[in-house]
Amino acid sequence: MHNHSEKFPDPPRTLSATVYDDLRARLLVGRLLPGDTISIRTLAAEHGMSAMPVREALKQLALERALTGALKRAYRVPDLTCGEAANLFQIRAVLEGGAAEAATPHLSARDLETLRRRTRQMDVAWHKQDAIRFLEANFRFHALIYSRARNDALLDLIENLFVRTGPWLAKGILSLDKPEDWLGEHEAIVAALERGDAALSRRLIEEDARWGMSFFQS
Amino acid sequence: MHNHSEKFPDPPRTLSATVYDDLRARLLVGRLLPGDTISIRTLAAEHGMSAMPVREALKQLALERALTGALKRAYRVPDLTCGEAANLFQIRAVLEGGAAEAATPHLSARDLETLRRRTRQMDVAWHKQDAIRFLEANFRFHALIYSRARNDALLDLIENLFVRTGPWLAKGILSLDKPEDWLGEHEAIVAALERGDAALSRRLIEEDARWGMSFFQS
DNA sequence: ACGAGGCACCTGTGATCACAGTTTGACAGG
DNA sequence: CCTGTCAAACTGTGATCACAGGTGCCTCGT
Secondary structure, three states, X not given: OOHHHOOOOOOOXXXXXXXXXXXXXXXXXXXXXXXXXXXXXXHHHHHOOOHHHHHHHHHHXXXXXXXXXXXXOOEEOOOOOHHHHHHHHHHXXXXXXXXXXXXXXXXXXXXXXXXXXXXXXXXXXXXXXXXXXXXXXXXXXXXXXXXXXXXXXXXXHHHHHHHHHHHHHHHHHHHXXXXXXXXXXXXXXXXHHHHOOHHXXXXXXXXXXXXXXXXXXX | OOHHHOOOOOOOOXXXXXXXXXXXXXXXXXXXXXXXXXXXXXXXXXXXXXXXXXXXXXXXXXXXXXXXXXXOOOEEOOOOOHHHHHHHHHHHHHHHHHHHHHHHHHOOHHHHHHHHHHHHHHHHHHHOOOHHHHHHHHHHHHHHHHHOOOOXXXXXXXXXXXXXXXXXXXXXXXXXXXXXXXXXXHHHHHHHHHOOOHHHHHHHHHHHHHHHHHOOOO
């Protein structure tokens, strides 16, 4: 049997990084919801490894505020207050706005086509009430844009914020009964990017980033 | 003997957090310089503890890019390229600009007085070529402003960026022979804040954040 | 004298064990 | 039936040991 058929990213990486990435991906798309509790030994058993790598991954996620870790108590997915969520989306707006503005001149025609595909994926996921697929396509849409800003550190920070707001957004989407509220702002974003209008792109992205606050705003 | 005379923040916290904070403080003020190497067991011996807490702290710092951690090789303080440094200062500019704008209406007269004191401390440290004291006062100056923006998550992110740019700034300051280049822009910032001019404060802070790029720019 | 190979020491990573505080559920008493 | 209490099982944290890979110096051969 050839090895090529197996997943390959494992060997050069560390076990700790494996579970870290796994948790991060789950938070990003809302496969973990606010209040969910996570145990070191349970996760270790699921992954078939010792508790050591898992504990490191959880501690790191707690440090970057993707999880809460009280002393001697189980790690949990943070249940943000509206104020905390608003703060996060405020940061996302300024950070993603700047990234979009810087990325505008560097988007290729191929990129724009990919963005349109992501938009369509989001549309069908939204009407299916499939929060996970929706958030996944949404993240890939934004990540592609920001990656063209040629600033890796900035991309990391934005990704972190997506991870932290993921569970909140998933909770918000799942709490809706009517999927009517969705308006295809993303097409406007793609149009602005295509025209090379950096200022407009920035404004639209800022608006889109703040959209997540529309849930539960009291 | 009374316990009140001892440092108190220790007991409720974890050993791992202790060495984490210690390293972070050292990076922030440039007591660790780019290229410096850090060993788990050495640090553990210095702190009189097992290697376990130290490894967690180092891994966390590596994760937030405050240290580099190649596989099976010693952790080191990153020696940033000019491009990477420029990226970081670009992020600082947009993030700190936004924070300053939001904080402007909430600064008290007492805050402004403290800011002026920090400015004076920076001045004397600069003329003494004391990079550590300079960076410490500089950080406290900025941190006080941003703390008034009432956005803890934003404050965390900015602090992280200070930690990451600390060694670079220290290297830059120490490489200068003449301390002539220092211009007291901070007084202008305080003046703008005192007048409640949010837009001007933002612009001045952005300018100040980009100042760190003036070293070694090729 | 110079270069290449090898071995000893260094590094981080993972496993296993011991410990202390927290949570939870069951059982006894009102 | 409700409530207060206690014990067992859970939680994360820290220590110690074993392992594999990387680095560099020292020696042996030419």
